[in-house]
Amino acid sequence: MNPHARRWLHHATQPQWLFPALLLLVLGALWGVVFHLLDVERATEERAAAVLTGELVETYEAQVVRAFREIDQTLKFVQFTHASMRQPKDLLRTMNERGILPPEILFAVSITDPSGKVVESNKADVPPNLAVQDYFIVHRERPDDNLFIGQPLKGLTGDALLHFTRPLRAPDGSFAGVVLISVSADYLVSGYEVDKLGRQGMLGVVGLDGFYRVSRIGNLVLSGQKVDYSSLVGKTDPDKADSVRMDIGLDGIRRYTSARELFDFPVAVVVGVSEDEQLTLFDQHRRSYLLRTSLASLALAIVFAILGRMTWQLARARERETLATVEHAQRVEYLAFHDGLTGLPNRSLFSKLLVQGIHQSHRYNRQLAVLFLDLDRFKAINDTLGHDAGDELLREVALRLKGCLRESDTVARLGGDEFVVLLSELSEDKYAANVAQKILVATAKPFVLLGNEFTVTASVGIATYPQDGTDEQTLTKNADIAMYHAKEQGKNNYQFFSTSLGSDVFSRMALEGSLRHALARNEFELHYQPKRNFQDGRISGVEALLRWNHPDLGLVEPLQFISIAEETGLIVPIGKWVLKEACRQSVAWQALGLPPVPISVNLTPRQFFDTPLLAELKSILASTGMAPQLLELEITEGLLLHDVEKSKRVLVELRRLGVRIAVDDFGVGYSSLATLQRFPIDTVKIDRSFIRDAAEKSGNETLTAAIIAMGRSLSLNIVAQGVETKAQADYLRDRACDEMQGFYFDTPAPGDRLASLLKDQAGDPSPVPPSDGLLEE
Amino acid sequence: MKLTGKFLSLALVFGLGTHTGTADAAVVAVVSAKSGISTLSENELTDIFLGRLNRLAGGELVSPVDQPEDAAVREEFYLKFGGKSQAQLKAHWSKVIFTGRGKPPKRVANSAEVKKHVNDNPNAIGYIDSADVDSSVKVLQIGK
Numbered sequence: 001m002n003p004h005a006r007r008w009l010h011h012a013t014q015p016q017w018l019f020p021a022l023l024l025l026v027l028g029a030l031w032g033v034v035f036h037l038l039d040v041e042r043a044t045e046e047r048a049a050a051v052l053t054g055e056l057v058e059t060y061e062a063q064v065v066r067a068f069r070e071i072d073q074t075l076k077f078v079q080f081t082h083a084s085m086r087q088p089k090d091l092l093r094t095m096n097e098r099g100i101l102p103p104e105i106l107f108a109v110s111i112t113d114p115s116g117k118v119v120e121s122n123k124a125d126v127p128p129n130l131a132v133q134d135y136f137i138v139h140r141e142r143p144d145d146n147l148f149i150g151q152p153l154k155g156l157t158g159d160a161l162l163h164f165t166r167p168l169r170a171p172d173g174s175f176a177g178v179v180l181i182s183v184s185a186d187y188l189v190s191g192y193e194v195d196k197l198g199r200q201g202m203l204g205v206v207g208l209d210g211f212y213r214v215s216r217i218g219n220l221v222l223s224g225q226k227v228d229y230s231s232l233v234g235k236t237d238p239d240k241a242d243s244v245r246m247d248i249g250l251d252g253i254r255r256y257t258s259a260r261e262l263f264d265f266p267v268a269v270v271v272g273v274s275e276d277e278q279l280t281l282f283d284q285h286r287r288s289y290l291l292r293t294s295l296a297s298l299a300l301a302i303v304f305a306i307l308g309r310m311t312w313q314l315a316r317a318r319e320r321e322t323l324a325t326v327e328h329a330q331r332v333e334y335l336a337f338h339d340g341l342t343g344l345p346n347r348s349l350f351s352k353l354l355v356q357g358i359h360q361s362h363r364y365n366r367q368l369a370v371l372f373l374d375l376d377r378f379k380a381i382n383d384t385l386g387h388d389a390g391d392e393l394l395r396e397v398a399l400r401l402k403g404c405l406r407e408s409d410t411v412a413r414l415g416g417d418e419f420v421v422l423l424s425e426l427s428e429d430k431y432a433a434n435v436a437q438k439i440l441v442a443t444a445k446p447f448v449l450l451g452n453e454f455t456v457t458a459s460v461g462i463a464t465y466p467q468d469g470t471d472e473q474t475l476t477k478n479a480d481i482a483m484y485h486a487k488e489q490g491k492n493n494y495q496f497f498s499t500s501l502g503s504d505v506f507s508r509m510a511l512e513g514s515l516r517h518a519l520a521r522n523e524f525e526l527h528y529q530p531k532r533n534f535q536d537g538r539i540s541g542v543e544a545l546l547r548w549n550h551p552d553l554g555l556v557e558p559l560q561f562i563s564i565a566e567e568t569g570l571i572v573p574i575g576k577w578v579l580k581e582a583c584r585q586s587v588a589w590q591a592l593g594l595p596p597v598p599i600s601v602n603l604t605p606r607q608f609f610d611t612p613l614l615a616e617l618k619s620i621l622a623s624t625g626m627a628p629q630l631l632e633l634e635i636t637e638g639l640l641l642h643d644v645e646k647s648k649r650v651l652v653e654l655r656r657l658g659v660r661i662a663v664d665d666f667g668v669g670y671s672s673l674a675t676l677q678r679f680p681i682d683t684v685k686i687d688r689s690f691i692r693d694a695a696e697k698s699g700n701e702t703l704t705a706a707i708i709a710m711g712r713s714l715s716l717n718i719v720a721q722g723v724e725t726k727a728q729a730d731y732l733r734d735r736a737c738d739e740m741q742g743f744y745f746d747t748p749a750p751g752d753r754l755a756s757l758l759k760d761q762a763g764d765p766s767p768v769p770p771s772d773g774l775l776e777e
Numbered sequence: 778m779k780l781t782g783k784f785l786s787l788a789l790v791f792g793l794g795t796h797t798g799t800a801d802a803a804v805v806a807v808v809s810a811k812s813g814i815s816t817l818s819e820n821e822l823t824d825i826f827l828g829r830l831n832r833l834a835g836g837e838l839v840s841p842v843d844q845p846e847d848a849a850v851r852e853e854f855y856l857k858f859g860g861k862s863q864a865q866l867k868a869h870w871s872k873v874i875f876t877g878r879g880k881p882p883k884r885v886a887n888s889a890e891v892k893k894h895v896n897d898n899p900n901a902i903g904y905i906d907s908a909d910v911d912s913s914v915k916v917l918q919i920g921k
Contacts, residue, residue: 067875103881105846105870190871 014315019308026304027297034293038286042279049256049278050244056196057258057271063191064205064269065262068164071181072147074102075166078111078179079145082168092120106187111168112136112177119177130180139167139178149266152185152213152223160185160223162213185223189216200253200274206232208266215270217251225250233259233268247272339413341391342398350412350420354472357424361465367426371436372479373460375443376491378417379569380606381454389449393456396447404438420479426464436460436494444492457492459483468497484509488563512564514550519573523549526581527748528599530757531719531741534733539761541598541632543741544582545748546574566604575607576616583626585751594758600632600662605639609646614653621657628658632683636665640679648679655680662719667707676714684711688722691732691742708735803907804853807914809895813837814902816918823859825902827869828879841882842894842903850888854904858919 012018077100082088092109095101101109101122110121116131130136135150145167152160161182168176189203197203204215210229215222227250247257255272262268337349345353354370361368375397382390394417401411401419410422421439423432443458461483469475482497489495518524528542548556565571579601586599607613621628633654640647640663651661662683663676667690690704711718720732723742732740749757806822808814814837817825824830826841833839844851846863855861861869873879885894891903892914902917910916 063875063877066877103870103874104884105867105881106874184867184871186868187871187875190868191876 016308016312019304019311023301023304023308026300030293030297030300034289038289041285042282045279045282049273049275052196052278053244053256053258053271053273056273057260057269060191060203060271061260061262061269064188064267065264067188068262068265070102071107071164071183072166074100074109075147075164075179075181078109079166079168082111082176082179083171086171090120092122096122102181106183108180108182110180110182112180114140114175114177116177130178133163135163135165135180136178139165140175142167145169147265149207149213151211160214160221162188185214186216186221188214189221192216194218197271198274198277200255200277202249202255202257202270202272204270205267206259206270208261208268213267217249229268232257232270233261246275342395342413344398344402344419345410345412347412347414350410350414350422351472353410353412354422354475357422358465358470358472358475360424362470366424367464367466369423369426369432369435369462369464370475370479371421371423371432371439371460371462371494372476372483373419373421373439373458374483375417376457376459376487378456379567381449381456383569385450385454392449393447393454397443397456400442400445401439404435404442409435420476432462432464433494433496436462440492440494459486459491460494461486461497462494463497511550511556511561512568515548515561515564515568515570518548518550519570519577521551523551524574524577524581525549525750526578526585527750528585528754529741529748530746530754531600531739532745534737534740537745539597539758540739541600542754543600543602543634543748544578544585545602546578547748562604566606569606571604571606572610575604576620579617579631580620580624583620583624583631586630587625588751589755589758592755592759594755595762596627596630597758598630598632598660600634602634602664605642608635608639608650609643613650614657617654617657617659621659629660632660632662634662634664634685637663637667638665641675644675644678651680662717664721666711667703676710681716683717683719684714685719685721685741686711686737688742691720691722691728705735708732708737712736804850804857804904805907805910806854806858806902806904806917806919807891807895807910808902808917809899810913810915812895812899812915814839814917815915816920818920819858822902822917822919826855826882827859828873828881838900839902840898840900842891842898842901843882843884844888844891844904845884845886848887850904850906
């Protein structure tokens with residue numbers, strides 16, 4: 001079936017068309033049948049009426065013939081007897097006694113003489129002379145002895161009378177009078193039965209002369225009407241039983257009419273039944289049928305309407321259901337491929353799109369780029385402000401990212417704060433860089449979260465097809481590596497993949513993994529770098545430095561893992577461990593009888609701003625038995641300046657504990673004297689960049705001097721970091737630096753090594769010269 | 778059929794003139810004194826005289842006998858039993874005779890003839906003035 005036909009068929013069977021159509025069909029069939037039945041019934045009734053008429057006329061004919069014959073028999077008897085009697089006398093009386101006369105109640109029998117005088121009669125009220133009557137004249141004139149049926153005449157009582165006469169002959173054959181039988185005309189129609197003929201049926205006897213001798217319609221009896229005999233009776237064929245015609249009677253009523261001429265007598269009998277009456281039954285039937293059919297039609301219509309409506313509703317419900325199911329399925333599919341929070345494609349969808357993109361690029365010889373990015377300070381915000389703020393941030397980031405892209409590009413969220421961008425149809429290399437730049441700009445714009453402004457930055461790694469990989473896994477891996485490189489490069493930048501990056505980032509990713517377990521596996525160790533007094537060169541304190549004994553990589557420097565620790569938050573438990581260990585170590589040294597030296601521990605920003613810090617410190621001091629004033633916490637100048645108010649509060653609290661505060665990497669933060677004064681600090685450690693410049697006799701040297709002077713003016717203990725040359729050492733000594741720290745003097749060493757150093761020092765009061773030997777160790 | 782002029786005058790006479798013993802004379806149905814029939818219901822009597830019934834429930838044959846058409850007693854009889862006028866009677870016999878379904882009762886000239894007839898014919902039933910009842914006839918009890 002061709003699609004047009006199929007579609008038409010589908011349309012046509014919709015409930016709103018189907019049911020009315022079916023209804024019409026059924027009704028059409030029903031009414032068709034009913035009308036047919038009515039037609040058939042009408043025809044049957046008509047036929048029945050015709051048949052009835054035929055039967056009635058036959059019966060009537062027989063009755064009239066019998067009546068006539070009986071009358072005529074009597075007349076013939078009288079005629080015969082009279083002819084055989086020479087002096088006929090009391091003929092009728094004799095006949096009466098013998099019971100040969102017709103019933104007196106109906107029939108008057110009379111005999112006349114040739115002059116018309118009534119000689120004998122069975123009735124008393126017969127006129128005395130009948131000479132003037134038509135029948136008398138006829139018989140007197142005519143030579144035959146035949147029966148004559150005259151016109152109906154009004155009798156004495158006013159009713160029409162029929163006269164049947166025969167002539168009487170004398171023995172010599174001469175006219176001797178007439179014998180007459182008269183009967184009321186209505187005798188001939190007294191057999192009218194309403195049951196058969198109805199109230200408008202017709203019985204009649206019409207003479208060959210066209211005059212009705214008598215006719216009866218219902219109860220109305222008439223005589224003498226004139227009709228056209230030949231048209232009424234027509235050619236009678238005795239064999240033709242049913243010559244029934246529709247005739248409009250003299251009263252205007254249509255009747256099934258049948259007329260038959262009698263064989264022996266000069267009349268025809270006529271029977272008619274009214275069409276209306278005969279078909280009354282049919283009419284009633286018709287009305288009843290029509291009524292019932294109408295009711296049935298109505299019922300059908302209602303039923304169809306209900307059914308149709310139900311079907312329609314069912315169809316609609318099913319449609320709705322289907323739609324809902326489809327929608328649901330679509331929704332499920334959407335969710336399967338889209339991130340719920342941001343609405344961006346998720347990892348699975350992105351994977352698909354990337355594979356597709358690779359195929360397309362391969363086919364059309366184009367480039368594409370994959371950009372991995374994550375948000376640099378997302379975790380901080382998420383932890384500090386709560387997940388709702390974090391979610392909001394992610395949503396906003398998603399929007400901004402989308403705004404950086406074309407229609408053909410895709411951005412997806414891989415999870416957490418990681419996003420990936422697919423740039424398909426790369427027309428030129430620069431485009432990827434442009435997009436990366438746009439992303440950085442977009443993400444660097446402040447976000448408003450919980451009513452406050454926050455900034456995050458992004459690190460973006462870029463891998464391009466086909467240079468950086470030809471399949472999904474390679475491209476994504478390399479983009480990821482490039483991103484990590486961007487992070488290592490200080491974040492808030494983008495980096496293209498290059499093959500040299502591979503191992504570095506692998507190690508970085510591996511590091512993070514192992515770092516998580518490092519603490520539990522006791523892979524950490526503290527090394528201590530001595531700080532020496534400029535005056536006598538003796539060890540005046542140590543700085544605790546974290547070392548990591550990686551099972552595979554060996555000893556790992558903080559530079560390599562501290563940033564990971566900071567970002568992942570692992571710094572907090574690690575830092576806690578460092579503090580504890582440092583305190584323990586210090587107490588252990590003192591237990592050995594060694595003179596107490598202050599021990600410095602670095603605090604990272606995360607540690608510093610970590611709320612439980614004070615409580616932790618307190619408990620560590622208590623549990624280790626460490627004297628607070630022997631513990632110095634080092635924080636960078638940059639950290640202090642990041643949030644001045646908060647930093648001050650924390651420092652105040654720390655001071656209250658009794659621990660000492662040192663500002664590390666001093667000088668690079670551009671803090672003023674005034675700011676510094678606000679902080680409760682004890683020590684200032686000059687950033688190594690100044691120390692490096694110190695002996696150079698360059699412009700920076702003045703800067704260094706100024707910084708030292710500043711520290712002096714604040715009455716702070718001044719430590720020079722990173723002293724590596726004698727020249728530097730001399731310079732600083734001249735400037736009245738208090739302490740120094742650096743490779744020139746010592747390398748960081750484990751606790752027991754320090755212990756022996758301190759022990760030696762304790763036993764030897766002389767100043768310690770700068771020793772190159774130490775360097776060798 | 779309408780009443781004959783003669784009867785009309787007779788009726789007038791009866792109506793206007795003094796009512797003799799026969800004025801609202803009770804017409805009675807009679808049978809032979811020797812007849813075994815003594816009671817009939819009105820319906821039975823009517824049916825017999827209308828030619829519808831010629832045998833009683835007990836199996837006895839019955840045949841009616843009429844008086845002449847102009848007899849007052851006749852008119853009374855048919856009015857009293859069955860409520861038929863002479864015109865109605867005539868119409869009845871017209872139909873019956875025409876359709877060949879019966880014949881009218883034998884007719885005799887007067888009450889005396891009726892009595893004579895019933896005596897000669899034990900099956901016969903006739904009607905006479907109650908004044909004319911004698912021992913030769915038995916009056917039938919006509920129930921409703």
